[in-house]
Amino acid sequence: DKTHKIAVIAGDGIGTEVVPEGLRALEAAARRFDIRLEFEHFEFGSCDYYLEHGKMLPDDWFETLSGFDAIFYGAVGWPEKVPDHISLWGSLLQFRRHFDQYINLRPCRLMPGIKSPLADREPGDIDFYVVRENTEGEYSSIGGKIFEGTERETVMQETVMTRTGVDRVLKYAFELAQSRPRRKLTSATKSNGISITMPYWDERVKAMAGKYPDVSVDQFHIDILTANFVLHPDWFDVVVASNLFGDILSDLGPACTGTIGVAPSANINPEGKFPSLFEPVHGSAPDIAGKGIANPIGQIWCGAMMLEHLGYQEAGEAMVSAIERVLADDDKSALTPDLKGQGTTQSLGEKIAAAI
Amino acid sequence: DKTHKIAVIAGDGIGTEVVPEGLRALEAAARRFDIRLEFEHFEFGSCDYYLEHGKMLPDDWFETLSGFDAIFYGAVGWPEKVPDHISLWGSLLQFRRHFDQYINLRPCRLMPGIKSPLADREPGDIDFYVVRENTEGEYSSIGGKIFEGTERETVMQETVMTRTGVDRVLKYAFELAQSRPRRKLTSATKSNGISITMPYWDERVKAMAGKYPDVSVDQFHIDILTANFVLHPDWFDVVVASNLFGDILSDLGPACTGTIGVAPSANINPEGKFPSLFEPVHGSAPDIAGKGIANPIGQIWCGAMMLEHLGYQEAGEAMVSAIERVLADDDKSALTPDLKGQGTTQSLGEKIAAAI
Numbered sequence: 273d274k275t276h277k278i279a280v281i282a283g284d285g286i287g288t289e290v291v292p293e294g295l296r297a298l299e300a301a302a303r304r305f306d307i308r309l310e311f312e313h314f315e316f317g318s319c320d321y322y323l324e325h326g327k328m329l330p331d332d333w334f335e336t337l338s339g340f341d342a343i344f345y346g347a348v349g350w351p352e353k354v355p356d357h358i359s360l361w362g363s364l365l366q367f368r369r370h371f372d373q374y375i376n377l378r379p380c381r382l383m384p385g386i387k388s389p390l391a392d393r394e395p396g397d398i399d400f401y402v403v404r405e406n407t408e409g410e411y412s413s414i415g416g417k418i419f420e421g422t423e424r425e426t427v428m429q430e431t432v433m434t435r436t437g438v439d440r441v442l443k444y445a446f447e448l449a450q451s452r453p454r455r456k457l458t459s460a461t462k463s464n465g466i467s468i469t470m471p472y473w474d475e476r477v478k479a480m481a482g483k484y485p486d487v488s489v490d491q492f493h494i495d496i497l498t499a500n501f502v503l504h505p506d507w508f509d510v511v512v513a514s515n516l517f518g519d520i521l522s523d524l525g526p527a528c529t530g531t532i533g534v535a536p537s538a539n540i541n542p543e544g545k546f547p548s549l550f551e552p553v554h555g556s557a558p559d560i561a562g563k564g565i566a567n568p569i570g571q572i573w574c575g576a577m578m579l580e581h582l583g584y585q586e587a588g589e590a591m592v593s594a595i596e597r598v599l600a601d602d603d604k605s606a607l608t609p610d611l612k613g614q615g616t617t618q619s620l621g622e623k624i625a626a627a628i
Numbered sequence: 629d630k631t632h633k634i635a636v637i638a639g640d641g642i643g644t645e646v647v648p649e650g651l652r653a654l655e656a657a658a659r660r661f662d663i664r665l666e667f668e669h670f671e672f673g674s675c676d677y678y679l680e681h682g683k684m685l686p687d688d689w690f691e692t693l694s695g696f697d698a699i700f701y702g703a704v705g706w707p708e709k710v711p712d713h714i715s716l717w718g719s720l721l722q723f724r725r726h727f728d729q730y731i732n733l734r735p736c737r738l739m740p741g742i743k744s745p746l747a748d749r750e751p752g753d754i755d756f757y758v759v760r761e762n763t764e765g766e767y768s769s770i771g772g773k774i775f776e777g778t779e780r781e782t783v784m785q786e787t788v789m790t791r792t793g794v795d796r797v798l799k800y801a802f803e804l805a806q807s808r809p810r811r812k813l814t815s816a817t818k819s820n821g822i823s824i825t826m827p828y829w830d831e832r833v834k835a836m837a838g839k840y841p842d843v844s845v846d847q848f849h850i851d852i853l854t855a856n857f858v859l860h861p862d863w864f865d866v867v868v869a870s871n872l873f874g875d876i877l878s879d880l881g882p883a884c885t886g887t888i889g890v891a892p893s894a895n896i897n898p899e900g901k902f903p904s905l906f907e908p909v910h911g912s913a914p915d916i917a918g919k920g921i922a923n924p925i926g927q928i929w930c931g932a933m934m935l936e937h938l939g940y941q942e943a944g945e946a947m948v949s950a951i952e953r954v955l956a957d958d959d960k961s962a963l964t965p966d967l968k969g970q971g972t973t974q975s976l977g978e979k980i981a982a983a984i
């Protein structure tokens with residue numbers, strides 16, 4: 273009965289509004305399942321912190337956060353205050369790299385009461401994970417510009433894949449597929465166009481597949497794969513992808529289920545050597561920030577993923593099921609306006625906490 | 629009243645079945661609008677040619693095809709016969725590079741009688757173009773492998789953007805936007821993650837926008853842009869993107885309209901210094917090849933784009949309108965099975981030619 277230390281960074285915009293509801297739900301789950309969680313709050317990792325200190329994080333952020341079991345993040349970024357390439361590269365992307373959170377895991381799931389943009393799909397029809405490589409690939413900072421300011425100006429950027437980096441994300445994805453009833457893995461590639469790195473990716477998928485004979489494997493080029501997310505979302509179980517392709521698929525997937533506004537994202541260091549980070553996909557949403565109407569489900573769902581990561585599968589599932597029961601409930605009065613309710617961030621958070 | 633010389637390459641699989649219907653429709657349009665077209669057929673650029681000659685194209689392909697005004701291509705690729713990286717890089721991608729077809733243009737349009745996977749969308753709601761850079765960017769062949777076969781194995785591939793390359797595709801896209809009623813251009817970026825090439829892309833978009841004050845411009849990161857294709861396809865008018873992003877968007881767009889099986893793709897050298905190439909997106913479709921049931925609309929739509937490129941706007945529009953009238957017709961008997969008809973490639977081709 274270990275006490276789990278959780279670093280809480282509310283961050284920017286609606287992050288500060290939804291995080292309290294995420295904590296409320298986590299506390300409800302902790303009570304019910306007898307889990308010991310200890311929260312500590314931090315101001316850094318936000319644009320306001322940057323405006324005051326000239327940096328997104330204090331110099332000792334790595335030591336400070338290393339002692340935690342997980343980071344529970346609200347949102348970061350507010351382009352009118354600080355350009356994204358400063359706020360995001362100065363926080364989120366630092367965490368991913370330095371805490372070696374090499375897995376980005378995102379569930380794509382059709383939920384009751386949430387309208388999908390796709391015709392003729394019901395809850396249960398769509399239920400898959402995107403497993404994204406989260407530290408290398410297309411997101412390298414190697415490259416530069418030559419002949420600057422002239423007609424010959426040329427800009428280059430390197431995509432870098434390592435055997436270590438590719439194999440470990442594949443291993444994680446294969447094991448996830450193994451744990452699910454359908455045992456199916458889909459690899460996102462583009463080896464017909466990106467002719468060096470992507471054939472290498474395919475080669476490693478093939479090698480890894482040999483070790484998991486009970487998982488059925490297929491692959492699609494990213495162009496037709498995005499098409500198939502729309503046309504045949506029921507085909508997918510676990511989809512594994514490089515950093516960029518995973519970034520795309522893990523927004524497109526939740527878009528297809530109508531859940532992009534409530535989707536969670538887990539940045540995981542599977543070995544637990546460093547803290548993993550859980551943040552909703554929606555971001556800081558400057559347009560509705562400060563109004564108390566932001567939907568807290570993404571943040572609560574993040575809490576569920578965090579508990580599952582800490583080893584409490586049942587507690588995580590109970591939180592997701594509470595979300596689904598509240599969404600399916602005929603009484604919509606506590607729901608936020610995006611769900612056609614008349615409620616607030618807090619009223620929806622309270623209702624979900626009560627359901628847990 | 630120039631005679632336009634068209635090189636016809638049927639290529640692989642259903643390419644050989646749909647091309648004759650494309651030609652039938654072109655001949656009908658040529659008769660009606662008094663256009664002089666001269667067709668010459670070639671065997672190369674197919675997997676069967678490769679199996680016989682050990683190469684996809686004869687050594688003098690460049691000289692042979694340079695004299696033509698356009699290339700009317702069916703489909704290339706048949707992975708069981710020849711790996712894609714040989715067949716595609718040996719034909720299509722050679723044409724794009726050497727004939728400097730730096731624009732890939734693809735219409736995304738909801739058509740009557742074709743079921744869209746999106747809920748609550750009607751013909752007229754979705755009607756936009758994806759303009760894709762077609763010669764540089766992420767599709768470079770620069771890179772390689774180090775520490776091969778060891779745990780330290782590392783693979784790199786360069787993305788290359790030039791001012792010339794970026795500016796010319798932007799110019800084309802801005803001019804296309806200018807010619808359309810909504811005058812709206814959307815740029816696909818990922819400058820928050822791909823931190824060298826994509827900020828450069830944004831910088832050039834900004835510079836170019838200054839020259840087209842009558843075009844309204846916005847931009848989205850590719851992840852949320854794919855989501856918006858599904859959630860808000862009505863937002864878009866002209867979408868301009870790098871080679872890879874354009875590849876993705878130009879499959880996803882037609883998927884959202886249900887037209888991926890009939891979508892055309894134009895590979896254009898706008899200056900007309902080299903022939904442009906028109907081919908449907910569907911590919912060789914080995915699973916239905918040889919059955920006479922392939923839908924020829926993609927190939928016919930390619931013919932329409934070819935006529936527009938050659939300067940016959942009205943004739944191109946007449947061809948598209950003929951397709952739409954046939955699709956909207958209550959009598960479905962001539963339609964191919966994918967359209968829930970009982971017809972054949974030929975019966976549908978004949979009906980559209982008659983409508984022209």
Ligand SMILES: CC(C)[C@H](C(=O)O)[C@@H](O)C(=O)O
Nearest residue numbers: 464465495716717721875893
């Ligand atoms: C076949 C492949 C190399 C090609 C591409 O990615 O360019 C295709 O997907 C296309 O869009 O024409």
Ligand SMILES: CC(C)[C@H](C(=O)O)[C@@H](O)C(=O)O
Nearest residue numbers: 360364365519537820821851
């Ligand atoms: C903000 C951005 C750099 C980030 C990414 O592309 O990784 C975001 O889109 C995400 O998916 O978490």
